[in-house]
Amino acid sequence: MAEAVTPRADDYSQWYNDVVRKGKLADNSPARGCMIIRPNGMALWENMRDELDRMFKDTGHENFYFPIFIPERFMEREAEHVEGFAKECAVVTHSRLTQDEEGNLIPDPESKLGENYIVRPTSETIIWDTYSKWIQSYRDLPLLYNQWANVVRWEMRPRLFLRTAEFLWQEGHTAHATKEEAIEETERMLDVYTTFAEDYMAMPVHQGTKSESERFPGAVDTYCIEALMQDGKALQAGTSHFLGQNFAKAFDCTFTDENNEETYVWATSWGVSTRLIGGLIMTHSDDQGLVLPPKLAPHQVVIVPIYFNDDQKTDVLAACERIQEELADAGVTVKMDDDDTQSPGWKFNEYELQGVPVRLAIGPRDLENDNVELARRDTREKTIVPQAGIAERVSDLLDEIQTSLYTQAKERRKERTHTVDDYDAFREVIDEDGGFVWAHWDGSAETEERIQEETGATIRLLPLDREDGESGEDMLTGEPSEGRVLFAKAY
């Protein structure tokens, strides 16, 4: 087993990298901090994208596309936004290269741009500049748009999928006539993300809002979903921002309402990225490699034929093709691997590394008894079942795997979720087990910062119904707390 995955217990980071690379999802690229998404990884992303896109359209949104370049002056318009993003922007300053005296390629000084362009780290600025032209009247509202795009944030320490200098994402940008409507939209999209995470990714999440220090630069309120990874660290899986009138004011975007009054437009933005793939990996995968939920797997089933001579080959392949068709007709995405140059054993390992939810093997033994061998990736259980009714059986099994992955993940989260009242206990839990910790917080940024410095844990979210919860005293300062908040070390 020279190509086995490093066990999680030995080195979690190495395990993660192994799963990504051996699952053929992505490679490091020659461009620092960027990744090459391989066909397997892209197919997974496409499935996620297609499902999310459907959900966005079902909630009334349309897609558009804005340029990758943002005029530098736009970034200056919203003060907090500049501060948040300025230190991780790639900047385009020249339009061509030339050679110096030594023959080295350099940006041609004569091609220096009159104004620099920023490679978008997010598109609020250029979009709100345009919205100010599109919106005049309340009749123009709301605008409910989304774009699928790549963005660049020059991160100091990248990790495949979790934090890359360039990543793929969607960003929704909506404009509303009233504050209430904008907040409603912000919450609606948070629910969309929650449904997607739980029903499709089989990844349980908590909903909430960010503390001020973790808020999106330029937002009034940042809503988020947070998931717990197998190593006890939290992953922010999606965010939905209520932007208030901040960007409308920065880009002078007003409209005339029913009473002929000029008012600034209310805004939201919301996004999820290829980071979700990192979350998917760290939620379900094991020491044998990738484990994918059936609803998102590029192939739900792989068929592996087994034969020892040409006569058997003919019969086995015929049976495989028949079953492949039967499964495809039932709406199952199925791949048949009839590659003659690899052994069945090699294929078994390969598709486990790739996380294919169900493997179906057919050999001479099965043909004699009209059976097939079914193996599920999540539990690695193998069963011999009759060929008759195979499509229904496989469909049921896929449903069961989907449900089971979610149940297992939720169970793991429950085991690693703690409630503490005492700061010493808090430190001990964070140090030894990690995981989520519900604790009281006095609401001050100073306390939050001190806890982060001393323990490495941050406030992941304030629950949406925090004010309905029990009040108490801050575990560190003893000051009054309006309710427990969720702490964890985070990616």
Add this chain to the structure above:
RNA sequence: CGGGGCGUGGCGCAGUCCGGUUAGCGCACCUGCUUUGGGAGCAGGAGGUCGCCGGUUCGAAUCCGGCCGCCCCGACCA
């Protein structure tokens, strides 16, 4: 930006301390035969400016100087 590690066929490494045949090994790759129900075996084969530049030397992967790049930990970070 601070601390640590590493650059040698596609990948992973040995060799470097102590300079000296034709730079090795495992995996992967190509050809042939035998194989195929959990990463097959044998035989043959191809593939390397030893990160880059300069220096020392009869001779440099190895010693010296400079440069570049990557990885890990930290700081940073939707």
